Amino acid sequence: MSEIYYDKDADLSIIQGKKVAVIGYGSQGHAHAQNLRDSGVEVVIGLKDGSKSKAKAEEAGFTVLSTAEASAWADVIVILAPDQVQRHLFAADVLPNLAAGKALVFGHGFNIRFGYIEAPEGIDVVMVAPKGPGHTVRREYEAGRGVPVIVAVEKDASGAAWPLTLSYAKAIGGLRAAGIKTTFTEETETDLFGEQAVLCGGASQLIQYGFEVLTEAGYQPQVAYFEVLHELKLIVDLMWEGGIAKQRWSVSDTAEYGDYVSGPRVIDAHVKENMKAVLADIQNGAFAERFIQDQDAGAPEFLALRKKGEEHPIEATGRELRKLFAWNASADDDYIDGEAAR
Secondary structure: OOEEEEEOOOOOOOHHHOOEEEEEEOOHHHHHHHHHHOOOOEEEEEEEEOOOOOHHHOOOOOOEEEEHHHHOOOOOEEEOEEEEHHHHHHHHHHHHHHHOOOOOOOOOOOOHOOOOOOOOOOEEEEEEEEOOHHHHHHHHOOOOOOOOOOEEEEOOOOOOHHHHHHHHHHHHHHHOOOOEEOHHHHHHHHHHOOOOOHHHHHHHHHHHHHHHHHHHHHOOOOHHHHHHHOOOOHHHHHHHHHHHHHHHHHOOHHHHHHHHHHHHHHHOHHHHHHHHHHHHHHOHHHHHHHHHHHHHHHHHHHHHHHHHOOOOOOHHHHHHHHHOOOOOOOOOEHHHHHHHHE
8 A cells, every 4th residue: 555645745935945956957856946046945056067058047046056055055855857968967076065964855766776876874765756747746846736736755764765855755745645665765766667568669660550550551641640649549548637537538439449459459568568677677777787887888879760750651641740739839948849949
């Protein structure tokens, strides 16, 4: 049975009594920092020299320091930089500025779970991971609501790591919804598996194969796009609202019957076995090692795979069709359809 926490279970004054440095001002960083500040917490932003995020953080009214300066100043250091960057940033700027009694907060367990970051003795190591993107975390907080969080304590050096964790979770609005107790291991392994097997890898590959099957059979690519990609949002929204059962209740009887008889033909027992192999590679560290080694080498495999995906025929078809959808404007200022500003 899950342990679940709410606002009543946390003392906001704990985090209000700490100096907090948020390292990184991207999707999660900006949301954590602004929600903390609005909850009465003293916050500075730590960024590397030349960071493009500096202007955004200063425009929002934050003091921006170097990562090392922010780490030296803070009682609580929140590491929200990308996974592949964290261990370098930690070794160079955070570790030399740690002292007994300080706390490290993570938004994802990757570097702790796989041993890329090891905190010295006397340091609390905790996690508060919102189950939603940063802009949603911020928007829901401003609306008086919250995005659920999962919370964990890896090292309780002070004996007070749990109260600090829950106080932090309350300050960013998470406990307005719920805080679910987990571990760094459970969060990391399930998060990576969900991304790879279902949410990103699984869904993307299924869509591409569906498009290929239809177009190779002679159907128009525009029609194929509608049937295997465009309408997917309608189905996912129904699942999000009420589970798979609501999706099946909402669609036609023909679609529901096809779900039952054809779904298992496509996603059969072999797929489940392949998923188990993906999970095994996550659990034994093989995926993490492959990712980090590639990133350290300049990401040749990553960039080649990205290029291959962007060149799939479904992307060109989609770019043209989306021009017909006046309501389908991108919510991201730094993304041009078909060309991300990376």
